[in-house]
Amino acid sequence: MTxxxxxxxxxxxxxxxxxxxxxxxTKTFGALAALSDVTLSVRPGERRAVLGSNxxxxxxxxxxxxxxxxxxxxxxxxxxxxxxxFPAHERIRRxxxxxxxxxxxxxxxxxxxxxxxxxxxxxxxxxSLIRPFRxxxxxARALELTEAVHLTASRDTRVAALSYGQQxxxxxxxxxxxxxxxxxxxxxxxxLSPAExxxxxxxxxxxxxxxGFILIEHDMDVAxxxxxxxxxxxxxxxxxxxxxxxxxxxxxVQALYLGGPGGHGHG
Amino acid sequence: xxxxxxxxxxxxxxxxxxPARYWVAGALLLLMPGIANDFFLYQVFGWAFILGTIAxxxxxxxxxxxxxxxxxxxxxxxxxxxxxxxxxxxxxxISLGWPWWVVVPIALVVACIFATVVGALAVRTEGxxxxxxxxxxxxxxxxxxxQNYTIFNGYSGFPGVLPPxxxxxxxxxxxxxxYLTLGVAVVCYLVVVYVARAPFxxxxxxxxxxxxxxxxxxxxxxxxxxxAHSFAAVIAGLxxxxxxxxxxxxxPGTAGLPAVFDxxxxxxxxxxxxxVGPFIGALIYVLLRAFAPDVLQAFGMSGERFKTVVGxxxxxxxxxxxxxxxxLWDRWRALRAEGRDxxxxxxxx
Numbered sequence: 010m011t012x013x014x015x016x017x018x019x020x021x022x023x024x025x026x027x028x029x030x031x032x033x034x035t036k037t038f039g040a041l042a043a044l045s046d047v048t049l050s051v052r053p054g055e056r057r058a059v060l061g062s063n064x065x066x067x068x069x070x071x072x073x074x075x076x077x078x079x080x081x082x083x084x085x086x087x088x089x090x091x092x093x094x095f096p097a098h099e100r101i102r103r104x105x106x107x108x109x110x111x112x113x114x115x116x117x118x119x120x121x122x123x124x125x126x127x128x129x130x131x132x133x134x135x136x137s138l139i140r141p142f143r144x145x146x147x148x149a150r151a152l153e154l155t156e157a158v159h160l161t162a163s164r165d166t167r168v169a170a171l172s173y174g175q176q177x178x179x180x181x182x183x184x185x186x187x188x189x190x191x192x193x194x195x196x197x198x199x200x201l202s203p204a205e206x207x208x209x210x211x212x213x214x215x216x217x218x219x220x221g222f223i224l225i226e227h228d229m230d231v232a233x234x235x236x237x238x239x240x241x242x243x244x245x246x247x248x249x250x251x252x253x254x255x256x257x258x259x260x261x262v263q264a265l266y267l268g269g270p271g272g273h274g275h276g
Numbered sequence: 277x278x279x280x281x282x283x284x285x286x287x288x289x290x291x292x293x294x295p296a297r298y299w300v301a302g303a304l305l306l307l308m309p310g311i312a313n314d315f316f317l318y319q320v321f322g323w324a325f326i327l328g329t330i331a332x333x334x335x336x337x338x339x340x341x342x343x344x345x346x347x348x349x350x351x352x353x354x355x356x357x358x359x360x361x362x363x364x365x366x367x368x369x370i371s372l373g374w375p376w377w378v379v380v381p382i383a384l385v386v387a388c389i390f391a392t393v394v395g396a397l398a399v400r401t402e403g404x405x406x407x408x409x410x411x412x413x414x415x416x417x418x419x420x421x422x423q424n425y426t427i428f429n430g431y432s433g434f435p436g437v438l439p440p441x442x443x444x445x446x447x448x449x450x451x452x453x454x455y456l457t458l459g460v461a462v463v464c465y466l467v468v469v470y471v472a473r474a475p476f477x478x479x480x481x482x483x484x485x486x487x488x489x490x491x492x493x494x495x496x497x498x499x500x501x502x503x504a505h506s507f508a509a510v511i512a513g514l515x516x517x518x519x520x521x522x523x524x525x526x527x528p529g530t531a532g533l534p535a536v537f538d539x540x541x542x543x544x545x546x547x548x549x550x551x552v553g554p555f556i557g558a559l560i561y562v563l564l565r566a567f568a569p570d571v572l573q574a575f576g577m578s579g580e581r582f583k584t585v586v587g588x589x590x591x592x593x594x595x596x597x598x599x600x601x602x603x604l605w606d607r608w609r610a611l612r613a614e615g616r617d618x619x620x621x622x623x624x625x
Contacts, residue, residue, distance in 0.1 A: 074491060101494040113489040115482055126482055132492035136503060137475045183493065254517045 026089045028053040028191045028221050034083035038075055043069040045245045055221045066245035067225045071193045075107050076100050081090035103189030108180040108197055116169035120160050123168055124151040124182050132186030158182040174205035181212060192222040198231045210234055305458055314450040320566055322522055324558040325457035329464050329515035331543040331554030333508035337467050339503045339548035340477055342484035347394055347410040349539045350417040351387045351509045351517025353531030358383035359517050360526050365524055366436025367429050376440040387513035388506050395505025414536045422528035433527025437520050457518055464511045468551040480504050545593045547602025558602050
């Protein structure tokens with residue numbers, strides 16, 4: 010099974026530069042600065058973890074990147090294109106995907122329906138009034154993605170009846186629909202059992218090399234195992250970047266988030 | 277989802293998938309002219325099918341899209357006006373006398389454009405604000421038609437707007453008109469059922485449930501909602517043309533505020549959950565309208581107070597079943613199922 014997709018009309022426009030580039034992004038809510046002058050670059054195919062305590066601005070950062078929030082100032086470039094003022098769906102069509110901290114799925118539809126909808130969303134026929142035929146390639150793709158996240162056995166189950174862990178896996182399938190080039194995972198391991206976390210790590214590390222991702226995660230074991238680089242955030246600012254081993258050994262990081270040398274768990 | 281189930285085997289045939297009650301209802305409706313008199317065919321069933329068709333457009337928007345629009349009667353009336361203006365009416369000074377097969381498609385296109393433009397305004401709001409903005413536009417449309425004499429002929433409107441004679445059949449006669457309204461209602465119903473499971477309809481339900489998530493899947497939520505208004509306008513427009521043909525006239529009152537609210541009442545009484553709801557609601561509404569005056573007079577009250585009976589009926593339905601008659605039906609089935617042995621299906625004693 011392959012996760013490479015043929016369904017990506019804008020894939021050919023990929024630039025050779027960074028997958029994502031934030032320059033001086035600030036987001037304020039009244040007097041509160043949720044993000045302050047954030048500058049961040051992510052290479053194509055790079056796996057990045059963004060760590061920080063609650064309220065550090067990680068999810069706000071994601072919301073600005075996806076277009077749920079417009080930044081108060083600064084620019085966001087996606088594969089070389091300035092998307093700062095683009096609506097969310099336009100960014101998605103350029104290869105950006107995201108999952109949510111709290112699963113946002115369609116509980117009344119089956120697993121396969123959810124994935125099929127996601128495949129439709131990035132296809133040209135999303136307004137089609139014609140029901141799909143058996144030979145619909147998007148259906149084949151939806152089945153493929155269902156298998157990729159280990160949900161084949163539950164493909165006809167209504168999403169509302171899935172376990173929490175399965176819903177998190179389905180979130181990932183939705184993010185993989187179409188031709189993703191950069192995926193934002195917002196705490197995908199939250200609430201998962203150890204076995205489900207192992208499954209998640211297998212899924213994340215098994216992603217094709219051309220798909221990069223940014224991962225917000227409080228589980229340091231998961232984050233440091235799947236990430237190539239780590240960005241630390243604090244009070245809406247980036248205060249440290251480096252390799253996982255560097256971050257793990259950094260005294261300042263340990264003092265702030267790991268509860269002292271050798272500590273594990275977030276602050 | 278039925279459409280996705282197509283991959284699984286074995287599949288029942290198309291005929292097997294249709295519940296028995298649908299076959300019974302279909303046979304009954306087809307044979308109705310042999311049972312019912314002209315009054316029932318024309319004034320009760322004909323009108324119920326027309327109102328049901330217009331309310332079906334609201335069901336599509338509200339039930340699948342989560343957008344309660346009070347504009348559907350205005351859209352229907354506009355289609356009726358276009359038929360009167362471009363076709364033949366008693367107001368020969370304005371009507372152009374074009375043939376019906378030119379006029380009807382143009383009427384639907386005009387209704388569609390109107391709904392698209394208004395929809396683009398309405399979908400920027402949600403909930404009660406959508407209701408208010410569509411109500412405001414419906415009121416504006418009513419007053420505009422009443423005050424504009426150049427195009428809409430003001431208060432008088434257009435009398436003498438009759439259905440055409442096609443294939444040698446006078447479609448205004450009760451039996452042909454019954455089959456015409458039944459045919460349009462059934463086609464619109466089937467189209468809505470089909471589209472609800474097509475990518476457009478599925479995505480519309482996704483937009484209703486979680487617009488933010490749909491945007492994150494690449495759907496343009498704004499245009500999806502606007503196009504839902506366009507689609508619903510075609511259905512409302514068909515109902516509007518039939519309504520004008522049935523009444524033989526179109527006037528500002530066709531799109532008056534009472535008529536606007538009647539469509540909402542019809543849709544809610546029937547139930548917004550399924551496309552059959554508006555037709556059930558329409559039949560109840562028409563029966564109340566037709567017979568409430570007689571009942572009131574039998575109790576020594578003025579027949580003019582039939583609206584009170586309609587209003588009380590509406591209150592009773594939403595009091596006991598906020599999701600309409602369809603909700604009552606669901607609860608009755610659930611209760612009946614509870615009374616059965618899960619293994620054998622037999623009623624427990």
